[in-house]
Amino acid sequence: MHGLNQSIAIGPLGLSIGQLLLVLAFSIALLAGALIGRRHRTPTADTLFTLLFVALVGARLVFVARYWGSYDGALAMLDIRDGGFDPLGGLVAGVGYALWRLWKAPQQRAALSGALVAGAFTWGLTAGPLLLLESQTRPMPDTPLATLAGEPIDLPTLAEREARPMVVNLWATWCPPCRREMPVFEQAQQEESDITFVFVNQGEDESLVNRFLDHESLTLENVLLDARNALGDATGAMAMPTTLYYDAEGRLVDTHFGELSRATLQRGLERLR
Known part of the structure; x- marks a missing residue:
């Protein structure tokens, strides 16, 4: 859909x-x-x-x-x-x-x-x-995704498991703004223990994503694969990077298009709280 x-x-x-x-x-x-x-x-x-x-x-x-x-x-x-x-x-x-x-x-x-x-x-x-x-309330899409280990998963399942607000970043390795904002997310994921951060790669395979993470020395949890760009279609996010903010009930409360800084990420997190 x-x-x-x-x-x-x-x-x-x-x-x-x-x-x-x-x-x-x-x-x-x-x-x-x-x-x-x-x-x-x-x-x-x-x-x-x-x-x-x-x-x-x-x-x-x-x-x-x-x-x-x-x-x-x-x-x-x-x-x-x-x-x-x-x-x-x-x-x-x-x-x-x-x-x-x-x-x-x-x-x-x-x-x-x-x-x-x-x-x-x-x-x-x-x-x-x-x-x-x-x-209007827009629920979290149940688009089929996969972990880097190849295990199937979707956002609602992950949200139910974590039971806390979730920040979902749509990104790709070829996207310069996506690459620039990754250290901001890495720091936030380490500091914001009450928020789940999810990084959904759009259209690339596991080997390419792993090479990028290793090359940039990034330590990120919840890196998922969306080989068919289905999540972007489901959420109406045609441009990357896009960051979606969901509350603990899985409702979309904010969306940010384009590159994030620590300041703009902080503004989004404030709306989750």
């Missing part, structure tokens, strides 16, 4: 559906601003791009402030590949800049207001149903 797609892979680039909808809403805002601005002879594109930049910086700064202790230094804080953004922080920064701009540039008010309304309406119309679907 195939799950609702939560992400999409475009070559080596993986994007969540939420990110794609954000791009769509921003594109509609640009279009509306251009059309209204043409009528009033007032361009808005530069203002909208600046607003987006301010919102992203605000979201990143708030996230880094919340998880300051999980970063090793300034370079790690600047590395946005981990997807560490605080939505509320970004919203406050973006709205603050928009209000300041509307006050400072009265000639832009009609075009900028129309652009913001169009973008917000598009976001609400598209992201609303998605958030509603995500809020």
Whole structure:
């Protein structure tokens, strides 16, 4: 059984559906601003791009402030590949800049207001149903998997045996972000005794996975094989790496697409608790 797609892979680039909808809403805002601005002879594109930049910086700064202790230094804080953004922080920064701009540039008010309304309406119309679907209980799939020793197993069986929250990482040896985040998971698996970590390799065989683990000197428990990529299909995770967070009752409570840092992993673990 195939799950609702939560992400999409475009070559080596993986994007969540939420990110794609954000791009769509921003594109509609640009279009509306251009059309209204043409009528009033007032361009808005530069203002909208600046607003987006301010919102992203605000979201990143708030996230880094919340998880300051999980970063090793300034370079790690600047590395946005981990997807560490605080939505509320970004919203406050973006709205603050928009209000300041509307006050400072009265000639832009009609075009900028129309652009913001169009973008917000598009976001609400598209992201609303998605958030509603995500809020519905999605049970842990019973996709057939195998251990590195060749023994059959599935996630519900493992979850029943462990009887605690579970973090499931979908990965492959050819995936650079997957490789970079493995030491983060190795450390977390050693430190978080109340969480079960599971690493489900997508589409590769036991010998290749073992060679990778040996070469990288990784000590990981619960490394499983999914030769047919069936778990990705069942969960709607088309891009790697993808990390799924299940509570002790086997309900999906959060999903992270793309590379994890210690900070973004910590945020996910907080939601499990």
